Amino acid sequence: MGAGPAGIYAADLLDKSDAEVSVDLFERMPAPFGLIRYGVAPDHPRIKGIVTALHKVLDKPGIRLLGNIDYGTDVKLDDLREFYDAVVFATGATSDRALEIPGVDLPGSFGAADFVSWYDGHPDVPRSWPLEATSVAVLGVGNVALDVARILAKTADELLTTDIPPNVYAGLKASPVTDVHVFGRRGPAQAKFTPLELRELDHSPNVEVIVDPEDIEFDEASVAVLRSSKQADMVVKTLQEWAIRDQGDRPKRLHLHFFHSPAEVLGADRVTGLRTERTELTGDGNVRGTGEFHDWDVQAVYRAVGYLSSPLAEIPFDHASGTVPNAGGRVLDIDDDQVPGVYVTGWIKRGPVGLIGHTKGDAAETVANLLADADSLERPKHDDPDAILGFLADRGVPFTTWEGWGLLDAHERSLGEPQGRERVKVVEREEMLRVSRSS
Structure with missing residues (x-):
């Protein structure tokens, strides 16, 4: 079957x-x-x-x-x-794995699997998608999170060489998004995406990839991972290069954030923001909360925390x-x-x-x-x-x-x-x- x-x-x-x-x-x-x-x-x-x-x-x-x-x-x-x-x-x-935080069920909070099904033309999902946000949060640092972020950030015309159906092209063409923020709970060494997927983010002439230098941090376990995994080392080297380069002027921005754990999706009737807690490494590759919170002005949240x-x-x-x-x-x-x-x-x-x-x-x-x-x-x-x-x-x-x-x-x-x-x-x-x- x-x-x-x-x-x-x-x-x-x-x-x-x-x-x-x-x-x-x-x-x-x-x-x-x-x-x-x-x-x-x-x-x-x-x-x-x-x-x-x-x-x-x-x-x-x-x-x-x-x-x-x-x-x-x-x-x-x-x-x-x-x-x-x-x-x-x-x-x-x-199906999308659940994320148990307050506000996760607000309108404007989406599962990545549903969005992927829409842009891939799955026959069992609606033909339209509410692409109304100018600033979007994507939770997760796996390949699916990068796919979602990349599709949101690219212009629809860049995808016209692919097999996307007319309804998907029309929806993406009308999207007003200018900023996509990708959040990972742990550090760069613990990211789950592959080097090729990561580098593809920077191939669009319309998308500026931005990494905060403060998010490039390692503990003893992280260094051990980089020494033992060529893939993790390649990912980190790419992120380090992006963190120190001068920011360009491409019209859209894709921000990669590490050490930010999602704490709450904000809003009364729909998503108006995301609250994250700053985390820190504990020496073994894991992280703990610092009690320092940051509110992000986003109007949509996409949860890419795993399939089920x-x-x-x-x-x-x-x-x-x-x-x-x-x-x-x-x-x-x-x-x-x-x-x-x-x-x-x-x-x-x-x-x-x-x-x-x-x-x-x-x-x-x-x-x-x-x-x-x-x-x-x-x-x-x-x-x-x-x-x-x-x-x-x-x-x-x-x-x-x-x-x-x-x-x-x-x-x-x-x-x-x-x-x-x-x-x-x-x-x-x-x-x-x-x-x-x-x-």
């Missing part, structure tokens, strides 16, 4: 194994690729290039895509058991970690006993950490355990691979296929061609279905 990178990697490994196997990839969206299509910022063609490799996997004759199928609504676990020896859940993490997976019908779920309890991908019930024939991989297995490539390791472990269990798996009632298609048709599920994705892909490319763009993404689910099922 899930045709994003995690699910496709698992399908590929199963297909490459010595076992006689056929794989059906169920996907809730009408189109495949999951996080790549609906979670990666549109101005990241390098990451979107991963689609090329995933495309080759889905082209394999032993792997079949069945899209626009919602697990728990269109099919349930007992249904799947009738057609398959095993079910692997690779449903990812698409959603519970799955009939599947055990650990709400604290946001994962399905498992041992090496084998799903465990409340008594820590293995649930026969049910497995997990990707973020639903280990939580939303690491880069896309890390899901390969997850998939390898899960698939190895699934294959080790093969002889003990209960055989399905139906052994005809096409029986599931009749079942879905009888249920009235308008599912899409790999061939249908080819039609949608060609259609999106045709929309982009007159503008010199690779594609223009179709947003409406009904339109995606119409094109995908037009043959």
